[in-house]
Amino acid sequence: MKAFLILEDGHVFEGSSIGSTEEIISEIVFNTSMTGYLEILTDPSYAGQSVCMTYPLIGNYGICYDDMEATKPWQSGFIVRELCKYPSNFRSNEDINRFLVDNRITGIEGIDTRALTKILRNKGTMKGMITTDEAYDLDTCISRIKAWEMGHVVLEVTCKEKEFYPGTGYKVAVIDLGVKNNIVKSLLERDCQVTVYPAETPAEEIIADNPDGIMLTNGPGDPKSCQVTINEIKKLFQTDIPIFAICLGHQLMALANGADTEKMKYGHRGANHPVRDLKTGKVYITTQNHGYMVKEETLDRKIAEVSFVNVNDGTVEGVHYLGKNAQTVQFHPEACAGPLDSGYLFDTFMNMMEVSK
Numbered sequence: 246m247k248a249f250l251i252l253e254d255g256h257v258f259e260g261s262s263i264g265s266t267e268e269i270i271s272e273i274v275f276n277t278s279m280t281g282y283l284e285i286l287t288d289p290s291y292a293g294q295s296v297c298m299t300y301p302l303i304g305n306y307g308i309c310y311d312d313m314e315a316t317k318p319w320q321s322g323f324i325v326r327e328l329c330k331y332p333s334n335f336r337s338n339e340d341i342n343r344f345l346v347d348n349r350i351t352g353i354e355g356i357d358t359r360a361l362t363k364i365l366r367n368k369g370t371m372k373g374m375i376t377t378d379e380a381y382d383l384d385t386c387i388s389r390i391k392a393w394e395m396g397h398v399v400l401e402v403t404c405k406e407k408e409f410y411p412g413t414g415y416k417v418a419v420i421d422l423g424v425k426n427n428i429v430k431s432l433l434e435r436d437c438q439v440t441v442y443p444a445e446t447p448a449e450e451i452i453a454d455n456p457d458g459i460m461l462t463n464g465p466g467d468p469k470s471c472q473v474t475i476n477e478i479k480k481l482f483q484t485d486i487p488i489f490a491i492c493l494g495h496q497l498m499a500l501a502n503g504a505d506t507e508k509m510k511y512g513h514r515g516a517n518h519p520v521r522d523l524k525t526g527k528v529y530i531t532t533q534n535h536g537y538m539v540k541e542e543t544l545d546r547k548i549a550e551v552s553f554v555n556v557n558d559g560t561v562e563g564v565h566y567l568g569k570n571a572q573t574v575q576f577h578p579e580a581c582a583g584p585l586d587s588g589y590l591f592d593t594f595m596n597m598m599e600v601s602k
Contacts, residue, residue, distance in 0.1 A: 246261065246262040246266065246377055247259060247260075247261065247262065247377065247379055248260050248261055248262035248263075248266075248352075248353040248375060248376070248377050249353075249374075249375070249376050249377070249378075249379075249381065250273075250324065250353050250356060250361070250373055250374070250375050251373055251374045251375075251376065251381070251383070251386050251387070251390065252273065252364070252371055252372075252373045252390075253371045253372045253373060253387060253390045253391050254364075254368060254371060255383070255387060256364060257383070258353070258356040258357070258360075258361060259356070260353045260354055260355035260356040261353065261354050261355045262352070262353065262377050263323070263325070263328050263342055263345060263352035263353065263354045264323060264342060264345025264346055264349075264350045264351055264352035265345065265346060265349045265350055265351045265352075266351070266377045267349060267351050268351070268374065268375065268376040268377070268378065269295070269321045269322050269351045269374065269375055270321075270372065270373070270374045270389060270390055270393040271293055271294055271295045271321035271322055271372070271373065271393075271395075272293060272294045272295070272370060272371075272372055272373075272395060272536075273294070273295050273297065273324075273361075273365065273370065273371060273372065273373040274291075274294050274295070274296055274297065274365070274370055274511070274512060274514055274536065275296070275297040275298075275299055275358075275361070275362045275365055275511070275514065276296050276297070276298055276299065276514040276515055276534075277299045277300075277514065277515035277516070277517065278298070278300065278514075278515050278516040278517075278532075278582075279300045279516070280300075280306075280516075280582045281516060281532075281581065281582035281583075282298060282303050282304065282341070283308055283309065283312050283313060283341075283344075284312060284313075284314050284425075284581055284582060285298075285320075285534075286318045286320055286323065286344075286350070287313040287314040287315045287317065287318050287319065288314045288315070288319065288423075288425060288463075288534060289314070289315050289319045289402035289423035289424070289425070289463075289464065289465060290319075290423050290425075290463050290464055290465045290492065290493070290534050290535070291319055291320045291465065291534070292319040292320070292321075292398040292401055292402050292423065292465040292466070293321060293395040293396070293398045293465060293466065294320060294321060294322075294465070295320065295321050295322030295323065295324055295351075295373065295375065296320055296322070296323060296324065296514075297324040297325075297358050297361050297362060297365075298323075298324065298325050298326075298358065299358055299359070299362050301326040301327055301358070302326070302327050302329060303325040303326075303327070303328055303329065303341065304325075304328050304329035304330075304332060304340065304341035304342070305329040305332055305333065305334075306332055306333070306334040306336075306337060307332030307333075307334045307336075307337025307338065307339065307340055307341065308332075308337060308338055308339050308340065308341055308343075308344045309334070309336045309337060309338055310338050311336075312581070312582075313426065314425040314426050314427060314581075315402075315425070315426065317348055318344075318345075318348045318350050319402055319423075319465070320350060321350075321351070322350065322351045322352060322353070322375045323345060323350055323351075323352035323353075324352065324353055324354075324356065324358065324361070324375075325352070325353075325354045325358065326354065326355070326356070326357075326358045326359075327354060327355070328341060328342060328352075328354045329341065330342065351375050352375070353375050365511050366510075366511055369510040369511055370508075370509075370510070370511050370512060370536060372390050372391065372393055373390060374386055374389070374390050395466055395467075396466075396470075397466065397470045397471075398423075398464075398465040398466040399422050399423060399444050399464050399465060399466055399470070399471055399474070399493075400444065400445075402422075402423040402464065402465060403421045403422060403423065403443050403444040403445075403464075404421045404424075404441055404442075404443050405443060406443065407440055407441065407442055407443070407446075408440070408441040409438075409439070409440050409441075410429060410433055410438070410439040410440075410441075411438060412432075412433060412436050412437045412438040412439065413436050413438070414435060414436035414437050414438065415435075415436075415437050415438065415457040415458060415595065415598045416437070416438045416440070416454075416455065416456045416457045416458075417432050417437045417438065417439050417440070417456060417457065417458045417459070417460055417598075418440055418442060418451050418454065418456035418458070418459045418460070419432070419439055419440065419441045419442065419459075419460045419462060420442055420444060420446070420451075420459065420460065420461050420462060420474070420478075420494070421441050421442060421443060421444055421462055422444050422461065422462045422463065422464030422471070422474070422493050422494060422497070423462060423463055423464030423465050423493065424441060424462040424463065424464075425462070425463060425577075425579065427579040427580070427581050428460065428462055428463070428491065428579045429441065430579070431578075431579045431588070431591045432460070432591070435591060435592070435595055440454065440456070444464070444471070444474050445473045445474055445477070446477070447477060448477040448478075448480035448481045449480070451477075451481065452480075452481070452484060452486070456486060457486070457487070457598045457601070457602070458486065458487040458488070458489065458594060458597065458598040458601075459481055459486050459487070459488045459489075460488075460489050460490070460491075460494070460594075461478065461488065461489070461490035461491065461493075461494025461495075461497060461498060461573070462490075462491055462492070462493070462494050463491050463492035463493050463494065463534070463577065464492070464493035464494070465493070466493075467508070467537065468493055468496040468497055468500055468506050468537055469500065469506065471493075471497055474497060475497055475500050475501050476501075478497055478498060478501040479501045479502075482498070482501060482502065482566075482569070482571065485570065485601060486570075486601070487570040487571065487594070487597035487598050487600075487601050488569075488570070488571040488572075488573075489571075489572060489573070489590070489591075489593075489594040489597070490571075490572075490573035490574070491573070491574055491576075491577060491578070491579075492533075492534065492535055492574075492575060492576070492577065493535070494573065495539065495563070495564065495573035495574055495575050496535075496537055496538075496539055496575075498564070498566075498571070498573045499539040499543075499544065499549075499564060499573070502545065502548060502549060502566070503543075503545055504539055504540065504543040504544045504545070504549070505539075505540045505543040506537050506538065506539055506540065507537065507538065507540055508536060508537050509535075509536055509537060509538050509560075511536075512534075512535055512536035512537075513533040513534070513535055513555070513560075513575075514533060514534050514535075515532070515533065516530075516531075516532045516580065516582070516583065516584060517530055517584075518530070518531050518532070518533045518555065518557070518576065519531070519555070519556035519557065520553045520554065520555055520556060520562040520563070520576055520587075521553065521554055521556050522552065522553055522563075523551060523552055523553065523554060524552065528556060529576075529586040529587045530584045530586050531562075531576035531577065531578075531580070531584065531586065531587055532576065532577045532580030532583070532584065533575065533576045533577065534577070535575060538560045538561060538575070539561045539564065539575070540561075541560075541561050544561075544564065547567070548566060548567055548568070548569075549564050549565070549566050549567060550564070550565050550567060551563065551564060551565075552564060552565040552572065552574075553574060553575075553576075555575075560575075561575065562574060562575045562576055563575065563576075570597050570600065570601050572593075572597075574587070574590060578590040578591060579591070
């Protein structure tokens with residue numbers, strides 16, 4: 246069956262339908278990772294987006310349920326050059342097309358993903374539609390695409406009630422903004438007792454549970470749409486409880502302390518982004534997935550200092566809060582399929598909790 250990807254600027258790509266045939270409108274982004282497509286599909290940070298994979302062959306090692314970052318995919322659509330129909334992997338549970346169909350993820354294959362990526366790099370991230378309607382009217386489609394809004398997607402992906410994971414070590418409160426399974430796994434591997442809270446849980450409830458540390462997770466959408474959560478983070482920041490934040494959590498912490506964020510032209514999405522530790526000068530290769538960034542010039546240098554920067558474009562990748570046991574990073578130290586260069590930051594978080602005892 247034919248399928249069409251229509252961008253809001255009028256570009257149309259014709260390919261073949263994969264996954265669901267349901268028509269969808271979403272934000273169109275690209276990811277440069279060569280592996281980890283299942284982790285990308287199931288990362289809640291992609292809610293409201295369709296992802297173009299720049300690597301030309303996707304699905305060759307199939308779908309392994311143990312590698313999922315959430316209980317289901319959160320992407321709206323999936324865009325590939327070629328989808329492997331017959332995977333070869335002893336761990337594979339099913340092929341990727343069946344996974345897309347079963348989870349109602351609309352997709353398209355056979356388009357020039359390199360050309361699409363160049364458009365998004367030159368013009369910036371834009372909205373688009375995937376449809377199998379060969380009789381589509383371009384003007385009507387573009388009008389619908391431009392009228393579409395992502396909304397407050399954090400509320401869609403966050404847990405609905407507290408979730409507890411037993412452990413014998415430190416008690417960690419995880420604020421679920423779209424948490425990836427590997428964040429919780431990274432804490433459990435260090436024997437932490439983990440309680441996951443919905444995104445808008447009152448700070449008083451979290452403090453009353455007497456955690457040793459607080460984790461603010463990754464998540465989707467515009468950080469400024471999370472005003473309720475930002476207000477609660479302000480209260481948590483006033484305590485002496487150690488705080489470690491990743492990705493969207495990093496942005497919300499900055500907003501809670503008077504800094505500003507802005508949308509990037511096309512964001513950072515991939516598994517090979519170099520960041521420099523400004524204290525040691527060491528460079529780490531990181532996995533990233535974000536379309537917004539903290540504006541460095543808006544940080545109050547009396548309370549915060551930049552700790553990591555992106556080697557490619559100089560954007561803020563980490564912040565250390567002065568006089569507080571709190572640090573945040575824009576990248577993913579828990580990344581799977583990898584790289585794991587910055588996984589030591591979870592051990593740093595353990596040390597933060599040890600020092601605060």
